[in-house]
Amino acid sequence: MNDFPTLQPLPLFRAKSRSMGLKLVVVxxxxxxxxxxxxxxxxxxxxxxxSGQAVTREISSHVGGRQTxxxxxxxxxxxxxxxxxxxxxxxxIYLVFxxxxxxxxxxxxxxxxxxxxxxxVFQADLKLDATFDLTGVPSAAPQGAQLDWDRAEIIVxxxxxxxxxxxxxxxxxxxxxTLVPARIAENFTIGSDxxxxxxxxxxxxxxxxxxxxxQFHTTSTLRFSGAERIAxxxxxxxxxxxxxxxxxxxxxxxxxxxxxxxxxxxxxxxxWSVPFIARGVRSEGPVESMSSLNATALGxxxxxxxxxxxxxxxxxxxxxxxxxxxxxxxxxxxVTTGKxxxxxxxxxxxxxxxxxxxxxxxxxxxxxxxxxxxxAGGATVILLSANAGWIFASRLQAVRAMVVFTLLYTFIYxxxxxxxxxxxxxxxxxxxAIAAAMYFTRGIDWYSSxxxxxxxxxxxxxxxxxx
Numbered sequence: 001m002n003d004f005p006t007l008q009p010l011p012l013f014r015a016k017s018r019s020m021g022l023k024l025v026v027v028x029x030x031x032x033x034x035x036x037x038x039x040x041x042x043x044x045x046x047x048x049x050x051s052g053q054a055v056t057r058e059i060s061s062h063v064g065g066r067q068t069x070x071x072x073x074x075x076x077x078x079x080x081x082x083x084x085x086x087x088x089x090x091x092x093i094y095l096v097f098x099x100x101x102x103x104x105x106x107x108x109x110x111x112x113x114x115x116x117x118x119x120x121v122f123q124a125d126l127k128l129d130a131t132f133d134l135t136g137v138p139s140a141a142p143q144g145a146q147l148d149w150d151r152a153e154i155i156v157x158x159x160x161x162x163x164x165x166x167x168x169x170x171x172x173x174x175x176x177x178t179l180v181p182a183r184i185a186e187n188f189t190i191g192s193d194x195x196x197x198x199x200x201x202x203x204x205x206x207x208x209x210x211x212x213x214x215q216f217h218t219t220s221t222l223r224f225s226g227a228e229r230i231a232x233x234x235x236x237x238x239x240x241x242x243x244x245x246x247x248x249x250x251x252x253x254x255x256x257x258x259x260x261x262x263x264x265x266x267x268x269x270x271x272w273s274v275p276f277i278a279r280g281v282r283s284e285g286p287v288e289s290m291s292s293l294n295a296t297a298l299g300x301x302x303x304x305x306x307x308x309x310x311x312x313x314x315x316x317x318x319x320x321x322x323x324x325x326x327x328x329x330x331x332x333x334x335v336t337t338g339k340x341x342x343x344x345x346x347x348x349x350x351x352x353x354x355x356x357x358x359x360x361x362x363x364x365x366x367x368x369x370x371x372x373x374x375x376a377g378g379a380t381v382i383l384l385s386a387n388a389g390w391i392f393a394s395r396l397q398a399v400r401a402m403v404v405f406t407l408l409y410t411f412i413y414x415x416x417x418x419x420x421x422x423x424x425x426x427x428x429x430x431x432x433a434i435a436a437a438m439y440f441t442r443g444i445d446w447y448s449s450x451x452x453x454x455x456x457x458x459x460x461x462x463x464x465x466x467x
Contacts, residue, residue: 023334024331027328027330028324031327033350034354037354041316041357045313045316045361048365059112059119060121060227062162063121065226065228067159067160068158069128069159070158070199071156071220071232072098072154073157075184076095076147076148076149076151077091077094077184078141079092081146093188094286097235097284099236099237100236102239103128103240106125106244107124107230107300110122124226125223126222129219130219131215132215136213137212137284139284140286142286150207152205152206152207153203154218154220155182155184156222157188157199158199158224159199160226161202169221172216172218173209173216180204182203190290229299229302231297232297234256234274238275238276239272240271242271243272244268245267246267247302248266250263250268250270251300251301252300253300255296255297256296281296308368308369311369311416312360312364315357315412318415323353326408327346328437329401333397333400333401352387353380356380381406388400388401411429
């Protein structure tokens with residue numbers, strides 16, 4: 001006779017019964033596992049971004065690209081005679097910047113389309129004034145340098161001459177001349193090794209005007225096209241620049257920001273004033289000493305605010321939070337209803353979330369990120385809610401899921417739009433989500449078994465004593 005209690009074998013129960021704590025660990029592991037496909041989506045976003053950049057380069061190559069201009073500057077060739085038979089004759093260019101520089105720039109922009117990609121291009125009319133005072137020039141010439149005043153030129157520079165839409169002119173003391181490729185040099189490079197700026201030079205000879213101790217005024221007018229950005233170097237000891245255009249979302253960049261700017265539905269206006277001490281570049285000297293002139297650029301970028309690829313890429317950074325909250329919601333539904341959810345069903349939910357990002361990317365390319373998120377998010381919320389209704393065989397549970405997932409997707413959208421405060425709000429929301437999960441599962445015995453519906457409880461069976 002066996003006096004020990006025996007357990008009645010229940011194969012169905014053993015196959016389906018697990019600790020709820022273990023199930024939560026499995027759900028967390030699945031959430032981490034489902035982030036792996038997001039790398040493929042991220043690769044797709046990067047591929048589309050590179051395609052957009054290629055289109056930008058192609059269109060820019062036809063209109064001039066990102067343009068930077070150098071206003072009227074006096075360039076005087078010089079030579080240094082050899083001091084000994086072993087020395088060689090040296091040549092150089094001596095630059096004299098105007099004492100006062102005043103520039104006016106007007107831009108008109110449009111978007112060029114190539115397939116799904118858009119590139120902002122502009123046409124710019126520039127009026128570049130310069131007032132020269134050559135008193136005391138040269139004051140920073142190399143030792144032994146002899147300036148050739150007869151070959152002096154007023155030069156202007158531009159990064160890409162292919163954007164020229166009309167002949168550039170120079171008016172000095174009432175005389176107008178057409179600018180041609182500069183005789184002293186066709187181009188020169190300024191800036192550091194990390195950020196160099198190559199300028200094509202155009203000039204006009206003014207040997208009769210540019211003389212030691214002379215004072216004169218000159219104006220250059222240009223019309224150029226370009227793409228994405230336009231900038232003017234602070235080409236005077238004191239430089240004043242006004243710029244206006246019809247682009248509604250400009251970005252102000254470069255070494256010096258505007259002192260005043262105004263944005264409206266019709267476009268923008270901006271004003272810069274750069275005193276000599278803020279310019280950080282000498283008023284005259286050899287061209288080799290002007291490398292820091294690149295840092296004085298006064299620039300405006302024509303920004304496409306609704307960049308779908310940047311927005312989708314930002315949303316992918318929150319995929320672990322997104323998947324974790326969705327899986328956590330399903331797990332809470334599971335433990336509060338007593339209806340088991342198979343890991344395969346969690347995987348299907350994760351796949352639906354990955355497909356959401358694919359929908360978001362494809363729709364955002366065509367209708368913008370906001371409407372794309374609305375359509376892709378709405379479709380995914382409906383699918384996840386219907387899936388909850390199917391799994392738990394309850395319309396009420398489907399409605400609850402609809403409310404929860406709608407709030408979740410709304411929260412993610414707001415998080416993406418907050419930008420600067422996204423980390424703070426995301427951290428707070430995550431904390432509140434965990435707090436809610438703790439509250440709703442406060443009465444659960446995590447060591448207990450999560451039984452399939454209808455499975456009998458595990459109770460010891462004591463055999464009858466037949467003795």
